[in-house]
Amino acid sequence: MAKTTAGAKDPSAAANASAASRSAAPVTETRWLSRDELAAWLANSAIMISLPAALDARMQREAHLTFFEYMVLSVLSEEPERTLRMSDLATRTSASLSRLSHVVGRLEVRGLLERARIPGAGRRTVAKLTEAGYQVVVAAAPGHVAAVREYLIDGLEPRDLAALRRIGTAVNAAINRGSSDMDDST
């Protein structure tokens, strides 16, 4: 049996945590996860795997929309002109421009939004929610909120709500740090 889920039988290995992240030595000796860390990680896997699936399935059933499609429409619906540049929309939905382009293409075919080039501004394009698209989002919103409450929010005590917020922030920071600078010694 190998330690492949990061489980640690040896507590001492996990005790000295924070310092060794980026040592001068190239080979860090794989600090396996402690009992508590492993439990937290497994719990987190549930959130990562099951929650999106559940939300997606429900959204699909109730509104014939992907969770991501819903996000796109939703973000647009909250904009002053129900309009946003593609890049901004990509940022707000945490998606790649490529993915967004595909999705927006499909939504455009379905008549839920429209694209338009901004003249004299490079290759910039805006996406604008149509009235039909607006109706769809508004109709889908209550179900979405209900699902979010049922699966996540309503099952949490206030302290865990606050913790979730901190955790999300930390995760985001860690990921963005890793993608922007691949090393940290410059």
Add this chain to the structure above:
Amino acid sequence: MAKTTAGAKDPSAAANASAASRSAAPVTETRWLSRDELAAWLANSAIMISLPAALDARMQREAHLTFFEYMVLSVLSEEPERTLRMSDLATRTSASLSRLSHVVGRLEVRGLLERARIPGAGRRTVAKLTEAGYQVVVAAAPGHVAAVREYLIDGLEPRDLAALRRIGTAVNAAINRGSSDMDDST
């Protein structure tokens, strides 16, 4: 502007949403999310969306393995005979039997595991890690743990570690509850 991300700018409006529903039945009037709830939800989106993507990308780069493929191999590697029935493997990896079957098929082609029918036991099949598969998992494990630490664990205070565990448990419970009984008032 519509309340489609469940945000409430207007506290009074949040109480009586546009519930143009039919009966006087217990149609819940869409309790929109409070400021704190919304913040927690948005933070959670980061965990749901960015974290799996980051882990997947990294696993792909470093070991030419999907995060899910890694899980499959990893679970097998921790089994006494490095062997597990398909259904059990599906349960342990939180996957559908169908998904698992596809993935196992691919891994089999790559020579990382093998399948064998259990004679005299219905249609039962076991998946068994090959030596090559074992080597792959062992080689990939340190990178996996490092990623989990970097993106998640090492950025959390102990109290948040504990909270994450509670949250994951709660989410799982909520989702499983919803899938077993589809209604609540019969």
Add this chain to the structure above:
DNA sequence: CGCTCGAACTTGATGCGTCAACAACGTGCG
């Protein structure tokens, strides 16, 4: 001017996940 560079998308090929059949196998009832 014109040429190259970079920014802002778009497109196409490929691969994985899901859903709905389908197949293979014991089991138990009539």
Add this chain to the structure above:
DNA sequence: CGCACGTTGTTGACGCATCAAGTTCGAGCG
């Protein structure tokens, strides 16, 4: 005994995401 049924897995079609080009514009600079 035999046949319908539930379990357990597999397969194929289809949709969506990703990755690697390609395209279209403005800007800088020589």
